Amino acid sequence: MPELNRVYTGDCKVLRFFEELSAIPRGSGNEKAVSDFMKQFAEARNCTVFQDERHSLIIKKPAAPGYEQAPTVIFQGHLDMVCEKNKTTEHDFTKDPIRFKLDGDMIYAQDTTLGADNGIGVSFAMALIDATDLAHPALEILLTTEEETSMAGAEHIDASKLSGKILINFDSDREGVLFVSSAGGASAFHTVPIAWQDGGSAASKSYTIAVQGLKGGHSGDDIIHERGNANKLLGRVLDDLRRHTPFDLASIGGGMKVNAIPREAEAVVGLSEAGLRIAEERIAEWNRILKDEYEVSDPGVKVSVSAGAGDSQAAARCFSEETKLTVIRLLALIPSGVLSMNKAIENLVRTSTNIGTLSTRENEVFFESLIRSSHRSQLDAVLQQMETLGEAVGVPFRHDHYFPGWPYRSDSKVREIFQAVYERKYNKPLEVKAIHAGLECGIFIEKMPYLDAVSYGPNMYNFHTPEEHVSISSVERTWDFLQDIMRELKA
Secondary structure, three states: OOOOOOOOOOOOHHHHHHHHHOOOOOEOOOOHHHHHHHHHHHHOOOOEEEEOOOOOEEEEEOOOOOOOOOOOEEEEEEOOEOOOEOOOOOOOOOOOOOOEEEEOOEEEEOOEOOOHHHHHHHHHHHHHHHOOOOOOOOEEEEEEOOOOOOOHHHHOOOHHHOOOOEEEEOOOOOOOEEEEEEOEEEEEEEEEEOOEEEOOOOOOEEEEEEEEOOOOEEOOOOHHHOOOOHHHHHHHHHHHHOOOOOOEEEEEEEOOOOOEEOOOEEEEEEEOHHHHHHHHHHHHHHHHHHHHHOOOOOOOOEEEEEEOOOOOOOOOEEEOHHHHHHHHHHHHHOOOEEEEEOOOOOOOEEEEEEEEEEEEOOOEEEEEEEEEEOOHHHHHHHHHHHHHHHHHHOOOEEEEEEEOOEOOOOOOHHHHHHHHHHHHHHOOOOEEEEEOOOOOHHHHHHHOOOOEEEEOOOOEEOOOOOOOEEEHHHHHHHHHHHHHHHHHOOO
């Protein structure tokens, strides 16, 4: 294991285990090493472990004395993390450990995502597995893979190996808030075939137009804040620029993960000297416009034009005019952001989309969006709208990676236990909410309709961005609270 980056000096096992876990690369699709680590960790503590072909784990720990007759509890989290970093950060997520830094009560990473989503949940599972003096029912620790990309790990779990009828998901980020319902979703893809042509005239030079300085965030949890989407804003800028001056388009790209609101996007263009002057004037105007539009949500937004092609090759060739217009029109028209709100629950998004990644490949420009909705009918309607849009601009469209929503259960006994323990412990009510983000609970309930499920976790912030951080004191309190919950699950 790589050398640990110790910053936590307290006694909470959860945070100690999180430091160990964060030394192991575990981006989505690269979970074998962390899965093997967790298998060895559990087997060394006399647990029975099932590891499937996708590296998901079911870890069984017998009940503590006196709890043999209590209902078995499934404790669930996911092994993978979103791998985001600032453009100038040197970090290889396939081999480098996450480096921590401490800021008061908060643990951050050093200019990358922290992986508290859902490394903290896995670390709580490790603390449960490791505990020798904890009163608890029989536990089935369920740790999935690929949650951040497709939820394929959860989809392929063999539910026949699970006997629990209570599910405690630990993939939430707000202490004092219990989640009892979540949205479903699907991934959507538009592909624009590229017709290449030679670059512009000798008088044309390469420039990079970039949108930067946005906050980004989780495309489910943070979409309600209506933060700027770098891909959409770049599309607005290019659509405006084409109406003022000719230019060539050599490449376009933005965003790193479909479930993260993109913070940066850029296009390599070819401009004449006169075209550059016009572009600079228009971009100055766009900076004024966007500063006004995003004064509260994204005060750092900036559009720039700079000489050269950035990380891309110089524009020796460029898109044909038809390809350029198709890309810009699609980017301008594709839906992204909050589409409707839930009128029954205050401040809950009902339907949204996020155009998360935009990339230029050898012979195509690839658009990837994530659609979320608590209503399957609205999800299907947005997919149909996107298919119609593809037909209108003449490009192929497909969708996959559908995951079901998690319906609210009015007769939940585990919800009542959480509420009673929380109010007794803290002398205030536990807030019960639904969430627009996707949780794996819906997949497990589709496999096991009898499950009584809740989702909980400590205070964590800015998931899917390099500003991700977790509260030390909240983790400590939440571990104490979880131990009380386990003791209460005897009946």
